[in-house]
Amino acid sequence: MNLAAEQDSILQIHWDEFTFGAIAFILFALVVYRMWPRLTSALDERANQIEGGIERARKAEAEAEEIRQQYREKLDEAHREYARELEQAKEQRASIIAEAREEAQSEAQRILAAAHAQIEADRQHTFAQLRNEIGTLSTDLAERIVGESLGDSAAQNRVIDRFMDELEQSESASQAEVR
Amino acid sequence: MNQQNDVSAGLHSAASEEGCHIFNTHGCGFQPPGTSLFFPEPYLDFGIPGTAGITKYFVVLTLALLISAGFWYFTTRNAKVVPSRGQSLAEMLVEFIRNQITRNTMGKEGDKYLPLMVTMFVFIFAMNIMGLIPIPGLQLPVTTSLAIPTMLALFVYVLWNGAGIRRNGVGGHLKAHLVPGGVPKPLLILVTPIEALSNFLIRPFTHALRLFAVMFAGHLLLAVFAAAGFYMFNPLTEMGAALGAVSVGYSALALIGFLVFTVFELFIMAVQAYVFVLLSSVYIGQAVEGAH
Numbered sequence: 001m002n003l004a005a006e007q008d009s010i011l012q013i014h015w016d017e018f019t020f021g022a023i024a025f026i027l028f029a030l031v032v033y034r035m036w037p038r039l040t041s042a043l044d045e046r047a048n049q050i051e052g053g054i055e056r057a058r059k060a061e062a063e064a065e066e067i068r069q070q071y072r073e074k075l076d077e078a079h080r081e082y083a084r085e086l087e088q089a090k091e092q093r094a095s096i097i098a099e100a101r102e103e104a105q106s107e108a109q110r111i112l113a114a115a116h117a118q119i120e121a122d123r124q125h126t127f128a129q130l131r132n133e134i135g136t137l138s139t140d141l142a143e144r145i146v147g148e149s150l151g152d153s154a155a156q157n158r159v160i161d162r163f164m165d166e167l168e169q170s171e172s173a174s175q176a177e178v179r
Numbered sequence: 180m181n182q183q184n185d186v187s188a189g190l191h192s193a194a195s196e197e198g199c200h201i202f203n204t205h206g207c208g209f210q211p212p213g214t215s216l217f218f219p220e221p222y223l224d225f226g227i228p229g230t231a232g233i234t235k236y237f238v239v240l241t242l243a244l245l246i247s248a249g250f251w252y253f254t255t256r257n258a259k260v261v262p263s264r265g266q267s268l269a270e271m272l273v274e275f276i277r278n279q280i281t282r283n284t285m286g287k288e289g290d291k292y293l294p295l296m297v298t299m300f301v302f303i304f305a306m307n308i309m310g311l312i313p314i315p316g317l318q319l320p321v322t323t324s325l326a327i328p329t330m331l332a333l334f335v336y337v338l339w340n341g342a343g344i345r346r347n348g349v350g351g352h353l354k355a356h357l358v359p360g361g362v363p364k365p366l367l368i369l370v371t372p373i374e375a376l377s378n379f380l381i382r383p384f385t386h387a388l389r390l391f392a393v394m395f396a397g398h399l400l401l402a403v404f405a406a407a408g409f410y411m412f413n414p415l416t417e418m419g420a421a422l423g424a425v426s427v428g429y430s431a432l433a434l435i436g437f438l439v440f441t442v443f444e445l446f447i448m449a450v451q452a453y454v455f456v457l458l459s460s461v462y463i464g465q466a467v468e469g470a471h
Contacts, residue, residue: 010214014231017326024244025302031248032298035255042258049260
């Protein structure tokens with residue numbers, strides 16, 4: 001005991017403890033080195049997944065941006081199309097209106113002309129009939145009044161024409177007055 | 180010398196038998212714990228010079244090995260992409276040592292030494308905290324036996340010299356460590372022996388002694404607080420109830436001191452493990468880097 005106490009110095013190295021320490025250290029190092037690949041592979045795998053995730057997210061973002069761009073272009077296109085069609089429609093409307101107006105005018109003209117012609121024809125007809133009738137009537141009348149037959153047809157016609165001319169003149173004069 | 184030892188041993192045994200406390204009437208005094216703490220009685224002594232036999236250190240070392248190996252085995256056994264709590268802890272440790280130690284001192288090349296540094300850190304820390312894990316009769320940091328830090332320091336010494344020689348050749352390695360750059364030629368006569376002494380002789384000693392001494396002093400301090408608290412606790416003293424109360428107060432102070440220093444000691448244990456590994460890394464880094 002006393003001998004041991006004399007030997008006791010805190011700076012003493014016990015070689016058996018040294019050896020045990022070394023063995024323990026080696027054993028623990030074996031455990032750590034044995035388990036090391038598991039830890040690093042897990043870490044690498046995680047890094048990969050995170051990297052992959054970031055990559056995927058970036059790709060998805062780019063894709064979304066592209067689609068958004070496409071949609072925006074389509075929308076713009078649609079807007080332009082709409083504006084163009086509106087313009088076209090306006091033009092078309094104007095042209096249709098103009099055409100319709102023209103047609104209506106010409107139709108009106110035509111109807112008017114037809115009416116005029118009809119009226120003219122009626123008038124001519126009526127006039128001719130009237131002249132005949134008036135002729136007959138006036139001859140009858142004159143025959144009755146005069147009591148004699150105007151046998152000379154030439155004289156008869158002359159008298160009638162003169163009578164008609166007078167009648168026409170008075171008629172055109174009254175027409176001018178109306179206009 | 181012998182007599183003194185006998186007396187102190189006698190007193191010690193008497194104190195422990197009767198329970199020597201403050202304010203006693205049989206005149207026994209406080210026996211602060213001494214270095215005998217670090218020379219536990221061997222369970223089995225082979226009587227070989229330079230050995231201690233199978234002592235408490237052997238048992239505590241085995242425990243430290245089981246704790247560190249168990250920790251590492253169970254935290255990394257099922258290493259997955261999504262980590263469990265244990266795995267997170269192990270990863271944190273690895274990343275801490277990589278970012279704070281090996282990358283700082285050796286750069287990317289240090290990744291090769293990362294498992295080794297992790298091994299050393301965990302092993303040293305496990306040996307250190309054996310002083311705080313309350314297993315009755317086995318509370319002793321393994322690193323307070325100089326053999327252990329010496330073993331580790333020697334290992335690192337061989338490692339950095341080996342790495343330096345393999346990388347730069349014997350000449351380059353010696354030149355890098357003996358001839359500092361930028362020193363005028365004549366001064367080298369003075370500088371080179373100093374460098375030789377500092378790098379090749381003193382460095383491994385300080386490397387080992389730093390760890391040993393800090394753990395030794397810390398454990399002794401805690402032991403003193405514990406022993407003092409125990410010694411001062413004497414509420415049933417024959418000298419009266421007032422002194423009994425005083426003794427309880429003293430003892431409470433010692434307890435508070437003990438608790439505070441326990442926390443502090445835990446911090447120191449981590450720091451010492453960190454420093455030891457950091458220095459190892461620095462030495463290897465310097466050796467691998469070679470001459471500037």
